[in-house]
Amino acid sequence: MKQADAHPERHLVIEIPHLKGTLARALVMALETVVVPSVLLAVLLHFAGLVPGLCAVLGWAVFVIGARRLLRRDLPGTLLLCTGMLISRACIALITSSAVVYVLQPALGSVLMFLIFVGSAALGRPITARLARDFVRLPAELFAHRTVNRVFVQVALMWGGSRLIDAGMTIGFLHWGVEAGLLSRGILSGLLTALTIAVCAGHGWRKLRRVPGLTLRMRWHRADDTAPASAA
Numbered sequence: 001m002k003q004a005d006a007h008p009e010r011h012l013v014i015e016i017p018h019l020k021g022t023l024a025r026a027l028v029m030a031l032e033t034v035v036v037p038s039v040l041l042a043v044l045l046h047f048a049g050l051v052p053g054l055c056a057v058l059g060w061a062v063f064v065i066g067a068r069r070l071l072r073r074d075l076p077g078t079l080l081l082c083t084g085m086l087i088s089r090a091c092i093a094l095i096t097s098s099a100v101v102y103v104l105q106p107a108l109g110s111v112l113m114f115l116i117f118v119g120s121a122a123l124g125r126p127i128t129a130r131l132a133r134d135f136v137r138l139p140a141e142l143f144a145h146r147t148v149n150r151v152f153v154q155v156a157l158m159w160g161g162s163r164l165i166d167a168g169m170t171i172g173f174l175h176w177g178v179e180a181g182l183l184s185r186g187i188l189s190g191l192l193t194a195l196t197i198a199v200c201a202g203h204g205w206r207k208l209r210r211v212p213g214l215t216l217r218m219r220w221h222r223a224d225d226t227a228p229a230s231a232a
Contacts, residue, residue, distance in 0.1 A: 038186030117160035
């Protein structure tokens with residue numbers, strides 16, 4: 001059964017969290033799950049060897065989760081997913097005793113993410129709708145709009161394309177050596193992700209503003225960033 005595009009029973013106001021706070025959280029997450037582990041491995045691989053480098057990566061992943069729990073900070077799904085993938089990569093690389101395997105796994109992971117994003121879009125149940133809830137509280141009735149679902153489908157396709165580019169970039173840099181592959185994962189992949197976020201956010205903002213019965217409002221102060229959507 002197709003979703004209706006009818007106007008909602010109440011007017012919804014979605015407050016977008018404080019921009020600086022959102023960007024800061026995204027930057028911290030990138031440092032925790034991508035930049036620091038890549039730098040640790042690159043440095044220790046050169047001076048101490050593969051095993052110490054991979055053990056440092058595992059220790060860092062455990063430290064990140066443990067520190068957040070001790071400080072009673074949020075553990076968003078995206079962080080847990082990225083940390084889980086980081087741990088699995090390091091374990092597989094230890095088992096195979098190969099730094100190339102460590103760098104190559106994210107490329108395979110990006111291909112898998114491409115399939116997940118594009119597959120969820122093809123099924124009409126875009127995973128981007130679920131991931132968006134890590135940053136903004138969205139009311140359930142919002143997803144009853146066919147237009148809103150279409151926006152999340154489009155964003156899922158954009159993310160899928162981005163992950164495919166990321167995989168190709170990593171494999172290309174690996175031809176120049178493990179260090180080049182780590183550079184690609186630690187810096188260039190992050191830049192590509194940041195660009196994808198900016199493009200998807202701009203596209204989503206522009207499209208959702210046109211949805212009848214829905215108002216997007218940017219929060220400019222540092223009040224509770226997780227306040228739920230309100231009804232007018």
